[in-house]
Amino acid sequence: MVDGMSTKDEVREFLVSRRANVTPQQAGIPDFGGERRVPGLRREEVAMLAGVSPDYYTRLERGNIRGASESVLEAIARALQLNDAEREYLFDLARTAPAAAARIRKPPAQSVRTSVQRVLDNMTVPAVVHNAHQDLVAANLMGRALYAPHFDTDSTPNIARFIFLDRRAQDFYVDWPQARRTVAAIVRLEAGRDPLNKELTALIGELSTRSPQFRQDWAGHNVHEHRTGVKSFRHPEVGPVTVAFDVFAMPGEAGLQIVTYSPPPNTDSADKFALLASWAATRESEREAGRVSDVGLVSRPVTGATHPVTND
DSSP: OOOOOHHHHHHHHHHHHHHHHHOHHHHHHOOSSSOOSSSSHHHHHHHHHTOHHHHHHHHHTOOOOOOOOOOEEOOOOOOOEEEHHHHHHHHHHHOOGGGGOOOOOOOOSOOHHHHHHHHHTOOSSOOEOOOOOOEEEEEEEEHHHHHHHHHHHOOBBBBBHHHHHHHTTTHHHHHHHHHHHHHHEEEEEEEHHHOOHHHHHHHHHHHHHHHHHHHHHHHTTTOOOOOOOEEEOOOTTTEEEEEEEEEETTTTSSTOOEEEEEOOOOOOHHOOOOOHHHHHHHHHHHTTTTSSSSTTTSSSTTTTTTTTTOOO
């Protein structure tokens, strides 16, 4: 599947990791004492909660999940107390079939329609568009300003590469460990949706080779889908900002999502957003006048060449 693992390997590792996360108390199973050899539920306990035989669940956990009915998958998801993203990932793994190799895949989008860019440019809040590989394929002026360090590259900026391979990420993201775990979980979810995606597989391989932190986070087998929430950044120009983000799927553009960022009104972050807008407008005027680089909004060395991640 990805990083050298087959679909069977991934099913096994995922189910084992989710089973370890549920205690008998959380599952409502009486604890009669005695030593338990597993950190969470036993296989037979999952089978009992899902209403299947222990032998059948054991087969599923060993990776023989192809052909499992939706009702069985739903029962297992309930027994393991999977969240929506984890449930979707389980179903994606079950749907993976050898015949999928014959599918015709569109290459990942690297830009948006002109009409979409107009919509972005008319938004008053920062907005970016990313694909399944975490490439930032489009943004409005405020979006480029908010993510200025990411756009400081001569190639398509990529959120995952920045977070794991650029040492500036540790300063830019207030909670860098959480940002790492979240991105790794998002990438795993996308890999489950499209296990034959060569570009995504290449990204996972690159990060696995170059980042010990990615290998650590990837080993957690967590999956996540970004929808809405709060993020905190240490912006290099305006300082710490805390913003709400909302994610919108783009109809007619499979795999692309628009993410908007807005600060709560009458807050320090709202004031800093006003400063960010002024800074962005000034830098854009300078860029158009030819006084700064055409790459992003800032004129700094190329990411990766002079800002390698540290492995300490």
